[in-house]
Amino acid sequence: MTRLLHLSDLHFGLERKELVDPLLDRVNGARPDLVVVTGDLTHRGRSSQFARAETFLRRIEAPLIAVPGNHDIPLYRLPDRMMQPYLRYRRAIAANLEPVGHVGRLRVQGVNSVDTMAWQRGVLTAAQMRRVTEGIDPDCINIVAMHHPMQQRPEVDKALMRGAPQALALFELQGIQVVLTGHLHVWSAGAFLPPEGRGILQIQAGTALCARETDRQNEFAVLDFEGPELRIERHVAPMDEPGFRPPELLLFTRADGGWRKVVA
Structure with a gap:
């Protein structure tokens, strides 16, 4: 078994401070083989916020990879946003914006889906799609991790990432099996699986630490x-409760070639 822990949307600068230590305790207590953070480590991309995010990540004991989110580049300093949007991210988090994590039979390809010319909407370029597919390892479960989702429910009021439909079709054709995203602060796992199953399982994280009351809860997933089985533990901390509840369990299988949710 290989254990991956998925965090997203930490939003240091608007974080739920009383949940930071309980979150770290859960993360380290899970003893993951790899932690994957899919963007929005900060709320406004400020140096002080990156310093808090860096301190948090350094307290995680497992190997870790992260990719930027749209909140991780300057909002108000337009020259910085245009000329050096990732300067603070590279200094505090990592120089590589598209890292690769490889543990057991899992290969995780980070992708930077941030569009510096837009505030919220992301983008995947043809060059990025090509890099992902060229890096596929036929002996591994190939996972893509990025900030912006590749599909959204009709009620979502944010624009879908540019290039998402083309990338989704290409990734499934070439053998990507799991996509990890964040951005919407809404949990979703298997929401876009048809009854007959499909080659890609999309897992969209909620926000791990953002204190915005309209989010109602914080969460992460293990x-x-x-083999062909995936067991997901969803750890949820409602805003009106002091910490995390016991995890909710979900099961998926790709024993027949396509991912399907297992109903107990």
Whole structure:
């Protein structure tokens, strides 16, 4: 079994401060083989916020990879946004904006889906799609991790990432099996699976630490991969409760070639 832990949308600068230590305790207590953080480590991309995010990540004991989110580049300093949008991110988090994590039979390809010319909407370029597909390892479960979702429910009021439909079709054709995203602060796992199953399982994280009351809860997920089976623990901390509840369990299988949710 290989254990991956998925965090997203930490939003340091608007974080739920009393949840920081309980979150770290859960993350380290899960003993993951790899932690994947899919963007929005900060709320406004400020140096002080990156310093808090860096301190948090350094307290995680497992290997870790992260990709930027749209909140991780300057909002108000337009020259910085245009000329050096990732300067603070690179200094505090990582120089590589599209890292690769490889543990057991999992290969995780980070992708920077931020569009510096837009505030919220992301973008995937043809060059990025090509890099992802060229890096596919036929002996691994190939996972893509990025900030912006590749599909959204009709009620979502944010624009879908540019290039998402083309990338989704290409990734599924070439053998990507799991996509990890964030951005919407709404949990979703398997929401876009048709009854007959499909080659890609999309897992969209909620926000791990953002204190915005309209989010109603914070959460993260632990993913256990074993053969064709995937066991997900969803850890939820409602805003009106002091910490995390016992995890909710979900099961998926790709034993027949396409991902399907297992109903107990």
